Amino acid sequence: MTKIPPGLLPEGLSDRLPPEAEAAAQLVRHVLDTVSSHGYQRVMPPLAExxxxxxxxxxxxxxxDLLRVVDPLSQRMMALRPDMTAQVGRIAATRLANAARPLRLCYGGPVIKLRANQLRPEREMMQVGAELIGTDSVAAAVEIVTVAIEALQVAGLSGITVDFTLPDLIDTLAAQEFPLTADEIPAxxxxxxxxxxxxxxxxxxGPATYLPLIEATGPFHAAMDKLDALDAVGALKSRTEALRAIAKPISWDITLTLDPTERHGFEYQTWFGFSLFAEGFVGEVGRGGTYMITHPDGQEEPAIGFSLYPDPLIDAGFAREESMRLFLPLGHDASKAAELRREGWRTVAALSASDNGAALGCTHVLQGQRPVPLKG
Structure with a gap:
């Protein structure tokens, strides 16, 4: 058997080193702190189930489609999670089934996929998000979209775009205004x-009558007008009114678009979905929408949430904060060093006379009772 080099990792997996690892932790913390400030409580499901x-x-x-392994204890097949939303749904439907609704939960952690894609070759990535369980109302959608935008802004993103979609649009029209057979709907x-x-x-x-929907795509207000014009008998009135209500409180500096027939990634959403984009990044930085959670007794419960995937942000340098690293020479005043740490300094103590503060990444050295910049 060919020996694997000690630094080689499986395809799609990588180490995060300083300062990216610290930036990743800070970005996740910023997002979770933002979500928590709106009343969402954190849960931590296991990596495998x-x-x-x-x-x-x-x-x-x-x-x-999952990365699987046999559990040596139970002899049952386990799988590493490719998504945390499903785990949060399990928690809500089992361990927190009797908790008051609406139930607000948030989470953050790594997920791993069996295969990557060309746009994102990573198989392991960070997922951070929030779920509002027990309702999929317009008010709930307003809250989720608002919190998602705020979380991106706190993370330092600008040029944010929210793209709305209506996952059940074709089913709604096919049942009323533009009839389709069951075989025609998927095509x-x-x-x-x-x-x-x-x-x-x-x-x-019959399918050709759906052509105007292709044009009802683009800047939100113009696309909504085209969607209204198509909906002669008002089958979509509740949907369009809901979209306008969700869009209304969003700040003017957020770009809103509509792609009413977008289905990729929204196959199992119910009436509402949205994607999040940011200036300078290819592809989505997050997505969300309404869905159903199934309880052990078969009952279904509405929910809405969003997930952010911050790895591209980390790669681009977001959340990197210049830390003030203070070198503590041998014989330093330990009480003064503790005081400076409480003020926000990060200290690196010398363990031998040969330790060099600059080589250890320090910006300052403690001289007596005060930090002094290290010369480059």
Whole structure:
């Protein structure tokens, strides 16, 4: 067997070194502190669960899509979590089933995927988010979107865009204004998701009536006007009114867009979904929406939440804070050093006469009772 080099890691996995590791911890802390300030309480589910239970809640993943291992104790198959939202749903439906609703929970931790994609080659990533369980009302949606935006702003992002979608749009229209057969609905969804007008026309006269939805995409207010014009009999009135109510309190410096037929990643959302983008980053930095949690007795409970994936932000240097590192020479005043740590200094104590403060990344040295900048 070929010997694996000691520094080699599996594809898609990597070490985070200083200062990125500290930045990652700070960014997660900033987001969770922001969410917690709105009343969300933190939960910490385990990294692995029994495969059967995890798959039953991961509606968008199959067992073969998970990184699995046999538990040597129970001899049952376990799986590493690819997403924390499903675990929070399990906690809400079991251990916190009797907690008062609406139930506000937040979380943060690593998730791992079996395979990566070209846009994001990492298989392990950080996920931070919040779930509001027990309601999927407009008021709940307003709160979740507002908190998600605030969390990104606290993390230091600007040029934020929120892209709204209506995951159940095709089902709603197919049942009323623009009838489709059960066989036509998946094909129409796929064509609209791809914005493929030719494919839509090729499906027949019924599916072709959905062509205007491709144009009802873009800046929020203009797209909403096009959606209203399409909805002659008012089948979408409750949806459009809800979208406008969600958008109304959002600050003017946030860009709002609408892609009413976007389905990728929203297959199991119910009536509302949204994606979060930020200037300078390719792809989403987060997403959220409404969904259903299934209880052990089969009863379903509405919920809404969002998840942020901060690794691209960390790679770009967000949350890196210049720390004041103070070198403490041999024989320093320990009480003064403790006082300075309480003031925010990070101290590095010399363990031998040969220790060099500058080489150890210190910016200052303690001389007597005061920090003095180290010369470069």
């Amino acid at each position: 029994f495969e059967q239970n995890l798959v039953s809640r991961l509606q968008s993943a199959r067992a073969q 129409v969804r796929a064509a609209l998701d791809a914005k493929d007008a030719g494919a839509l026309v090729g499906l027949g006269s």
